[in-house]
Amino acid sequence: MDVQTQNEITRVAVRAAQQMLAWGAESDLVEDIGQRMGRAFGMDSVELSISANALVMTTLFEGRCVTTTRRLREHGLNMHMVCEIQRICVQSEKGILDLAAASRRLKRLTPWTWNRWAVVAIIGPSCAAFAHFFGADLAGCLITALAASVGMVVRQSLARRHFNVLINWAVTAFIATLVTRIGGLVEWTQTPEIASAACVLMLVPGFPMINAVADMVKGHYNVGIARWGQATLMTISAAIGITLAMQLTGLGWL
Known part of the structure; x- marks a missing residue:
């Protein structure tokens, strides 16, 4: 050779x-x-x-x-x-x-992806199902589905425009939470706090967290810590977006 x-x-x-x-x-x-x-x-x-x-x-x-x-x-x-x-x-x-x-x-090789509207159609009912498990009323589940769907559209749009993932997470969490908070303000639902918690579950960085732990367990500490840090920053960004929406509407966790 x-x-x-x-x-x-x-x-x-x-x-x-x-x-x-x-x-x-x-x-x-x-x-x-x-x-x-x-x-x-x-x-x-x-x-x-x-x-x-x-x-x-x-x-x-x-x-x-x-x-x-x-x-x-x-x-x-x-x-x-x-x-x-x-x-x-x-x-x-x-x-x-x-x-x-x-x-x-x-x-x-080119990445295969789901149709963006199919993802939106799946995410909304999924978050609504979590809201139902958490005890939300019917209106709360519907608002959760709407907020999660709107949030996913925003998330996809920002990703297509190559926004930083932390900005993406913060803006998506803000928009999704704002929709559920508005539902609470106009009294469409008696469980707006459950809807607010469920609509942002699509932003939980579960895969990076799992990979981070797996890497550190198997001795790849530098990559594991980096992934853990990225997942933590994504979680903090989502929390910032949620907090801003709550402050804007004047409603905390009711």
């Missing part, structure tokens, strides 16, 4: 690891996929160092090392992308894909 081939194998392996991390995979899985991709194409060993915003990979073949660094640009959470990269890795290990084919597949 010549140096050029080893360089290309390193590029393919680090690209797979980079995309896995960017799309929300836990660090242990990222490390595993990067190493397996390298070994699938003939490397003796692959070493991968993961930090909060960068990857460093070294491939070793017959005593010759190639090291490369890639900066991480987060894309959000998309398990479709994670599964597709794992599929490419498995097919490479089985010999179904050669190096060139794997490289092309990785470059052509």
